[in-house]
Amino acid sequence: MLTRIALIGISSVTAAALTTGPALASPATVHVKSGTTKVTVAPAVARALLSNGVAPLVTRPGKPGLAVVGKQPTLTAAYPVTGGTLTTDPLAGTVKHQGGLKFVNVFNGRSLEVKDFTIDLTKGxxxxxxxxxxxxxxxxxxxTxxxxxxxxxxxxxxxxxxLRLTSTAASALNNTLRTKVFATGLVVxxxxxHLRF
Structure with a gap:
C-alpha cells in the first residue's frame, strides 16, 4: 500500500514537472552582432576549377586569400557577418553575410555571381x-x-x-558557364x- 502511494506521488510530481517545468520553456533567442565566416576550398577542387578555366573571384566586402591544406596550396574567402538570430539550445536560426563569389569561365567569358550568403542552421x-x-x-x-x-x-x-554543393547550384553553374566541372554533392x-552576440 505504501509503495502504491509512493508511486502515485512520484507520478504526480513527474507529470507536474513535465507540464510546468523548464523542459517546455522556449529556447532563448540571441541576436548576432558581428563575426566572420571563412571558407577554405579543398585543394583538389581549386585545381579542378582552375584547370577547367573556371576562376572563382571573391567580391567585396569579402576578402580572398591563400592557404595550405595538407601541404597543398588552395584558395580561401572570408565574409563579414552582418546579423541574424539564433537559438543556442538547440542550435538553430540564421546568420547573414555580405559579399559574394563570382565564377568566371575564362575560356568563353561566361559568369555567374552569388552573393549575400545566409547560413540556415535550422535547414542545414x-x-x-x-x-x-x-x-x-x-x-x-x-x-557538421x-x-x-x-x-x-x-x-x-x-x-x-x-560544404557540399547542392543540385540546384551544380546545375546552374554548369549550364551558365557551359562546363561540366560541378557535381551534386561535391565537397567544395x-x-x-565565428560569431559574437
Whole structure:
C-alpha cells in the first residue's frame, strides 16, 4: 500500500514537472552582432576549377586569400557577418553575410555571381542571391558531422563545417558557364564561422 502511494506521488510530481517545468520553456533567442565566416576550398577542387578555366573571384566586402591544406596550396574567402538570430539550445536560426563569389569561365567569358550568403542552421544549408535578380538559391548543404562547435554566453565558434554543393547550384553553374566541372554533392571545402552576440 505504501509503495502504491509512493508511486502515485512520484507520478504526480513527474507529470507536474513535465507540464510546468523548464523542459517546455522556449529556447532563448540571441541576436548576432558581428563575426566572420571563412571558407577554405579543398585543394583538389581549386585545381579542378582552375584547370577547367573556371576562376572563382571573391567580391567585396569579402576578402580572398591563400592557404595550405595538407601541404597543398588552395584558395580561401572570408565574409563579414552582418546579423541574424539564433537559438543556442538547440542550435538553430540564421546568420547573414555580405559579399559574394563570382565564377568566371575564362575560356568563353561566361559568369555567374552569388552573393549575400545566409547560413540556415535550422535547414542545414547556405543560400545566396543570384546577382542581378531577387532569386535566392541553396548553394551548399552543411555537414557538421566532423565539425567542432563551441558556444558560450556571447560567442559561437564553429570549425570545419563541410560544404557540399547542392543540385540546384551544380546545375546552374554548369549550364551558365557551359562546363561540366560541378557535381551534386561535391565537397567544395570547409567553413569556419565565428560569431559574437
Amino acid at each position: 544549408n547556405l543560400t545566396a542571391k543570384v546577382a542581378g535578380s531577387a532569386t535566392r538559391v541553396p548553394v551548399f548543404n552543411l555537414d 558531422s566532423t565539425a567542432s562547435v563551441d558556444v558560450s554566453k556571447h560567442r559561437l565558434d564553429a570549425r570545419k563545417v563541410t 571545402g570547409t567553413a569556419d564561422t
